[in-house]
Amino acid sequence: MSEIEMKELEAIFDQKIANDEKIEPKDWMPEKYRKTHIRQISQHAHSEIVGMLPEGNWITRAPSLRRKVALLAKVQDEAGHGLYLYSACETLGVTREELYEQLHSGEAKYSSIFNYPTVTWADMGAIGWLVDGAAIINQVPLTATSFGPYARAMVRVCKEESFHQRQGFEIMMTLASGTQEQKDMAQDALNRWWWPSLMMLGPTDAESVHTEQSMKWKLKRKTNDELRQQFIDQTVPQAELIGLTIPDPNLKWNEETKRYDFGALDWDEFWQVVKGHGPCNKARMDARKNAWSKGEWVRDAAMAYAEKQELKLETA
Amino acid sequence: MKNWPLWEVFVRSKNGLEHRHCGSLHASDATMALENARDVYTRRMEGVSIWVVPSKEITASNPDDSAELFDPAKDKAYRHPTFYELPEELKHM
Amino acid sequence: MQNNLVQYIYGIADNALILGQRLGELCGHGPNLETDIAMTNIALDLLGQTRSYYQYAAKLTGNEATEDTIAFLRSEREYKNVLIVEQPNTDFAYSIGRQFLFDVYHLLMLEQLQNSSDETLQAIAKKSIKEVSYHKRFSLDWIKRLGDGTEESHTKMQNAINDLWTFTDELFYQTDADKAMVSEQIGVDVTQLKDTYYSIISDILTESTLQVPDLKYFQKGGKQGIHSEHMGYILADLQYMQRTFPNMNW
Numbered sequence: 081m082s083e084i085e086m087k088e089l090e091a092i093f094d095q096k097i098a099n100d101e102k103i104e105p106k107d108w109m110p111e112k113y114r115k116t117h118i119r120q121i122s123q124h125a126h127s128e129i130v131g132m133l134p135e136g137n138w139i140t141r142a143p144s145l146r147r148k149v150a151l152l153a154k155v156q157d158e159a160g161h162g163l164y165l166y167s168a169c170e171t172l173g174v175t176r177e178e179l180y181e182q183l184h185s186g187e188a189k190y191s192s193i194f195n196y197p198t199v200t201w202a203d204m205g206a207i208g209w210l211v212d213g214a215a216i217i218n219q220v221p222l223t224a225t226s227f228g229p230y231a232r233a234m235v236r237v238c239k240e241e242s243f244h245q246r247q248g249f250e251i252m253m254t255l256a257s258g259t260q261e262q263k264d265m266a267q268d269a270l271n272r273w274w275w276p277s278l279m280m281l282g283p284t285d286a287e288s289v290h291t292e293q294s295m296k297w298k299l300k301r302k303t304n305d306e307l308r309q310q311f312i313d314q315t316v317p318q319a320e321l322i323g324l325t326i327p328d329p330n331l332k333w334n335e336e337t338k339r340y341d342f343g344a345l346d347w348d349e350f351w352q353v354v355k356g357h358g359p360c361n362k363a364r365m366d367a368r369k370n371a372w373s374k375g376e377w378v379r380d381a382a383m384a385y386a387e388k389q390e391l392k393l394e395t396a
Numbered sequence: 397m398k399n400w401p402l403w404e405v406f407v408r409s410k411n412g413l414e415h416r417h418c419g420s421l422h423a424s425d426a427t428m429a430l431e432n433a434r435d436v437y438t439r440r441m442e443g444v445s446i447w448v449v450p451s452k453e454i455t456a457s458n459p460d461d462s463a464e465l466f467d468p469a470k471d472k473a474y475r476h477p478t479f480y481e482l483p484e485e486l487k488h489m
Numbered sequence: 490m491q492n493n494l495v496q497y498i499y500g501i502a503d504n505a506l507i508l509g510q511r512l513g514e515l516c517g518h519g520p521n522l523e524t525d526i527a528m529t530n531i532a533l534d535l536l537g538q539t540r541s542y543y544q545y546a547a548k549l550t551g552n553e554a555t556e557d558t559i560a561f562l563r564s565e566r567e568y569k570n571v572l573i574v575e576q577p578n579t580d581f582a583y584s585i586g587r588q589f590l591f592d593v594y595h596l597l598m599l600e601q602l603q604n605s606s607d608e609t610l611q612a613i614a615k616k617s618i619k620e621v622s623y624h625k626r627f628s629l630d631w632i633k634r635l636g637d638g639t640e641e642s643h644t645k646m647q648n649a650i651n652d653l654w655t656f657t658d659e660l661f662y663q664t665d666a667d668k669a670m671v672s673e674q675i676g677v678d679v680t681q682l683k684d685t686y687y688s689i690i691s692d693i694l695t696e697s698t699l700q701v702p703d704l705k706y707f708q709k710g711g712k713q714g715i716h717s718e719h720m721g722y723i724l725a726d727l728q729y730m731q732r733t734f735p736n737m738n739w
Contacts (some may be wrong), residue, residue, distance in 0.1 A: 106459045136516050136517035139516055140726040141729045144557045145536060145556055149533055151536065152618075153514055153529075153533060155438075156526055156530070156533070158527040161635055163526070167402075167421065176473070201739070233419075251739075254739060259734075287409035311403060322617070355534070370518070371518045371519065374580070377645070378521075378524075378581045379397075379400060379631050379639070380398070382638060383638075384426075384638045384639045385424065385635075385638040390636065422521065422522075423523065424634070427630060431627060431630070432524075432527065435527040436526050
């Protein structure tokens, strides 16, 4: 293909997206579009399945049967969401196994918030309320993203996820209206998860390398800083409602902008965790690698059995 | 080591409606594909019937051929009811 | 009679709770995402059944009893589950073997329980049968895949069956409470299910190219509240919150 032809194709492609038309897997797409999508969708999928681990940590210890089934169903949903996203990614010509390898080798990233430990039951509340809350803000615009399979997966994910945040908030609300010990537990969890949740919405716009291109391809509708502001504005009143304090002494309602001003984030910590130096990076990766390698004989057995059955059918 | 092949999943949400494509999954054989589809795609009462098809068995049209395949239908307005003029008084036809 | 009925319910419901708890440990660690999701579905079914039984037992017990006081605040000796459900997830073959050996029993038992003269138990059984039929289908398919898969999977599956076999006979043991409930036509006479059970199991194992273990001595005790050493650790997890922070709402 000549350079001129390529430019023409790209122009048609860009126009399609600008017209809000969807791109489907077999359509022509610039190589960069394919690569960016594999990277972003798989990163999203990895975040779902690594995200199962911190919450999975409390399934056997949930304090009531009602909480236990809700938590179990939520963690299971995350497996489902991982699966939908890996499937969307596979339409771009990469296999789930290859994506796993990228995760296990450290080549692929996942949301760094899952590298923090879940140390009390209140963390189940904080994760549902804050982490899922931040995730929803990120995800809802993606239901209208340009790549068809990603958009469809996100529609399904968002529909299922609507109970996740409520589940978390209800836990926090119950704790906040409980005994002093429970209130302290809730406040402590909010203190620990607040800042990582804000960072979860991505680096500041000035440092974000992908934003402009992502906007064009509708992988993003708002910048990280806009999303962060939106998250803060919606979460602060929720905390006030249940009597918890946001751990930011500089947090203040700004009458002029009609938004909250807030304190500086510790980006050094963020980058350290991204680079693998968070409290649980190693444990999370070990758990994933272990599950995969210990499952190998199981997957092989199923394939061997299927092949034998097929052979029986052929010779019968 | 062989990986479990990919399957496409179609779910009928209730009798009277068609099966619709809802996603894909991995399974070693058809039996497992059906069971996995049930566990993955009908956890919230989404279905009353499931089809699974090995993804590799699907023959798809090539988007490069879209122009010759689909554009010729565009100027056949006479296939649509609005093409035909009827007297105003006639309310239903 | 009331106390016998409550004890009888524990005998059924504790199995579902402890097996659900064991399966809950696996969530996020399965050999594949699809399998992970499937086994969590089984755990959720079992915990759902547990809640129905405990809610009924709580009503019968009165006082301040709730599904949660029953689930979380008994001492180890008061749990009446069979030993097989508390066995650990040593590997996938053990989890599948445990599931299969229990599912076949569970379904046979529920098919009888749906004829109970107790309407609540009847209703719970009818609902649970649908769920457990699926559990059995799932575990049975996997027994075949692992038994007749690769050499390695065959060995692992055979080892698991051999080790778990010693816990199967207890499924058909009757406590005094069980006997009293059978005579009231509330409970299921599990002794009647034994032959059918072993014949189903043997057929499946043989079809899966696995040996049916030849064993003369069996373990029992769970139904009387004498558990394996695993049980204390299961309860340590299960009861952790309720024991550490007593008398609170969650």
